Amino acid sequence: MKSLHTVILLICLCTCVRAQHTLRGQVQDADGEAIAFANVALYTAADSQLVKVETTDDSGLFQMEEVGARNYDLSVTYLGAQELRRNGLTVSGDVDLGVLRLTAGGVDLAETTVTADRALVEVKSDRTVFNVQGTINAVGNNGLELLRKAPGVAVDNNENISVLSRSGVLLYVDGRRMPLAGADLANYLRNLDAEQIDRMDIITNPGARYEAEGNAGIIDIRLKRPEDEGANGSLSVNGSQGRYFQGGVNANGNYRNEWVNVFGNVGHNRGDFYNDTGFDAYQNGLRLDEVIRSVYSGATYFLRLGADVRLGERHTLGVLAGGRFNDAGVRVSDVTDVYHLTGGTPRLDSTLRAATTRDMDRNQQTYNLNYQYRVAEGRSLNVDLDYGRFRNDQLTDQANQYFSTGGEALTGLFNYFDTPTDINIATAKADYEQDVWGGGLDAGVKFSRVRTYNTFLFYDVFPGTSPERRLSDRRSNQFDYSENVYAGYLSYTGSFSERWTFTAGLRAEVTDVTGELTAFRTDLREPPVERNYLSFFPSAGLTYAVNPTAGHMINLAYGRRINRPDYNVLNPFRQQISQLSYERGNPYLSPEIVNNLELGYTHAYRYNFKIAYSKTANQITRLTAPDEDDPRAGFITWDNLANQQIVSFSGSAPVQVTETWNLYANVSASYIDNQADYGDGATIDLQIFTYSFYAQNTVKLPGKLTAEISGYYGGPGVWGGVFKYGPLGAFNLGLQRKFLDDRINVKVSGNDLFFTSNWEGGSEFAGLTNTGYGRRDSRRAAVSVTYTFGNQQVKSRNRKTGIEEAAGRVGE
Numbered sequence: 081m082k083s084l085h086t087v088i089l090l091i092c093l094c095t096c097v098r099a100q101h102t103l104r105g106q107v108q109d110a111d112g113e114a115i116a117f118a119n120v121a122l123y124t125a126a127d128s129q130l131v132k133v134e135t136t137d138d139s140g141l142f143q144m145e146e147v148g149a150r151n152y153d154l155s156v157t158y159l160g161a162q163e164l165r166r167n168g169l170t171v172s173g174d175v176d177l178g179v180l181r182l183t184a185g186g187v188d189l190a191e192t193t194v195t196a197d198r199a200l201v202e203v204k205s206d207r208t209v210f211n212v213q214g215t216i217n218a219v220g221n222n223g224l225e226l227l228r229k230a231p232g233v234a235v236d237n238n239e240n241i242s243v244l245s246r247s248g249v250l251l252y253v254d255g256r257r258m259p260l261a262g263a264d265l266a267n268y269l270r271n272l273d274a275e276q277i278d279r280m281d282i283i284t285n286p287g288a289r290y291e292a293e294g295n296a297g298i299i300d301i302r303l304k305r306p307e308d309e310g311a312n313g314s315l316s317v318n319g320s321q322g323r324y325f326q327g328g329v330n331a332n333g334n335y336r337n338e339w340v341n342v343f344g345n346v347g348h349n350r351g352d353f354y355n356d357t358g359f360d361a362y363q364n365g366l367r368l369d370e371v372i373r374s375v376y377s378g379a380t381y382f383l384r385l386g387a388d389v390r391l392g393e394r395h396t397l398g399v400l401a402g403g404r405f406n407d408a409g410v411r412v413s414d415v416t417d418v419y420h421l422t423g424g425t426p427r428l429d430s431t432l433r434a435a436t437t438r439d440m441d442r443n444q445q446t447y448n449l450n451y452q453y454r455v456a457e458g459r460s461l462n463v464d465l466d467y468g469r470f471r472n473d474q475l476t477d478q479a480n481q482y483f484s485t486g487g488e489a490l491t492g493l494f495n496y497f498d499t500p501t502d503i504n505i506a507t508a509k510a511d512y513e514q515d516v517w518g519g520g521l522d523a524g525v526k527f528s529r530v531r532t533y534n535t536f537l538f539y540d541v542f543p544g545t546s547p548e549r550r551l552s553d554r555r556s557n558q559f560d561y562s563e564n565v566y567a568g569y570l571s572y573t574g575s576f577s578e579r580w581t582f583t584a585g586l587r588a589e590v591t592d593v594t595g596e597l598t599a600f601r602t603d604l605r606e607p608p609v610e611r612n613y614l615s616f617f618p619s620a621g622l623t624y625a626v627n628p629t630a631g632h633m634i635n636l637a638y639g640r641r642i643n644r645p646d647y648n649v650l651n652p653f654r655q656q657i658s659q660l661s662y663e664r665g666n667p668y669l670s671p672e673i674v675n676n677l678e679l680g681y682t683h684a685y686r687y688n689f690k691i692a693y694s695k696t697a698n699q700i701t702r703l704t705a706p707d708e709d710d711p712r713a714g715f716i717t718w719d720n721l722a723n724q725q726i727v728s729f730s731g732s733a734p735v736q737v738t739e740t741w742n743l744y745a746n747v748s749a750s751y752i753d754n755q756a757d758y759g760d761g762a763t764i765d766l767q768i769f770t771y772s773f774y775a776q777n778t779v780k781l782p783g784k785l786t787a788e789i790s791g792y793y794g795g796p797g798v799w800g801g802v803f804k805y806g807p808l809g810a811f812n813l814g815l816q817r818k819f820l821d822d823r824i825n826v827k828v829s830g831n832d833l834f835f836t837s838n839w840e841g842g843s844e845f846a847g848l849t850n851t852g853y854g855r856r857d858s859r860r861a862a863v864s865v866t867y868t869f870g871n872q873q874v875k876s877r878n879r880k881t882g883i884e885e886a887a888g889r890v891g892e
Contacts, residue, residue, distance in 0.1 A: 105177030114140030148515035172575030216814030223272035236799035245750035248643035250294030288585025312870025320862035326351025350379035364711035367419035378408030398450035434658035458515035494541035519574030553600035631685030701801035770797035788814035805841030
């Protein structure tokens, strides 16, 4: 707690010493003519917060006074021209940007509607932005499928997310942490339609301002939100067909003037999808050939309402409330053939057929209150209060029946499970910014409280004319998990010279965790697992502008992060998948600690390359092992690896091939080294090289048509600690046409046309040899129609008002 007191004291002692730097330039069109009344906006590169906005005069000139020594992103916009961006702009003294030349953007001047599109991927100094609306082939996808397409992101066979081959990603939605994990998180993303998503921010090495949770960094999913003045909105309908149909409808709108911005979003989607997997395992002199076929059916309703209110020249208040309600069901057929290995030849002994029906209701409510106070020029305070409740109800019927080789019914086991989960999360944070000592100082405090209540009621079912359920007190339990985190941070950005800038930060977090298992039988109860520890998370960055005006920059960044085990992997009781397969958590897991080092190079503001190294201690890994009592059974559990080391490379390049053909390419590669020794011969010593490539071609065709050809290919890799998988990929086609002055946008796409995104792989661990495959409903034809109404115009002649400067802070 002393570290927190130090942070608060330093905030109070900060003096108002501001840097007096000036940023100037001239905006011209493609013919060299000066452009008057263009908007020039300056954002902090670290978190994309708006710093200043100016408009050009009649000579196209602009000047920004009292700009602090930091790294910035500059945006220049004007009616009829494409947006001009200069990311990673270093200010360490007075800067003259010279001439900034805009190119035409294809505008119907009568309607003043800008038609220029955003780039698919933007690489900024601290994050990679995946603009979902920048790709036609996003149509018919959900949040989970879109993550598979995002640069540097991978989703494994158990739907765990990794970035640059590093696991432990923290997921945000609109700037707020999602407390879900495992299957709950996957289901949330699966029910998040692409039409609701604006972009995904991928932050691989967050600074001290961000919470330290998440070894691989943060993925922040930003939902759509209209921001034009007046009344605006859109209505979209989409549908896709694979083996099953999926579709939805989504409406959003806003009203904005100088003092208030009110916005909202409402929608519904429903659909079915399948997932087929198979495993062939050898253990204890047996061969187990298992085939699992799952069909998911669900419907989701969602609502989101918010408002920003300008209370004066310096004060803005924002509120945001959202709800998401999902009603779903899963039907699972699990067939396992059990063979005895006699003389090396498999001999079929029996077959287990497990039929599972699962009904699920998932309800989510989130609320936010935001207050901003611009204390003075170069000084601001931002306060956020958040509360969220996530309620998951799940009822499962499972029938396990053994059959002889001749098909005769043998023994049977019938069970019923009632497994509700209730998650409550409350956070309060305050962030203060000030220009001081020739640079910029950020400081803040945060408190977060997570409460998770997991009930596991196991019933034995006795079939017959009057089926009877009896609660098993031996197999039932209540597992409650609480996590309190008290955090404070300091971060400073300054410069050594005009070319050298730096960022240094320190975040301190006190973690208080309790996991309490309450078994229904007193002899099975265990004492609570309690952990209380103080951790420090330093971060640092150094940027050298090789050629500031040409956009050639080198950046070196370091960060230390943590990944705490969640409620899904801590509960030690058995959760039955079938009679021969179950999951069991590990309450004694230690948190992962990772040190990340990244070296990046940007050329001409467009071409970006990065080399990264990470070393993780106590890597939490999903393992599969034989059951100690039943030689036929296997179980899934989690344990800490001794360490994991990853060396990775990523590069991205947008290329203007011709006037009508744009190409975006991204390549990444990683070398992974996993090491662990659990005793009794259970060791892991695995090294593997993995790589991936993604490309998107966008071609303007006659008749106002736009075509898109995209695809990715990934080489062999490893999931978890030991499961090696083979290459996979996908090929996609899309077509877009706009009507009625671009107010109607029609997109048609075909995804994974050759059905090549399926996986195959295997593992060896603790006497169990396992190979497997997976097939999912990825080959789909999709269509969406979006109608946009309202002003939809670029504000080219008016400086942004205070409410526009604050726009997006609720959810930012």
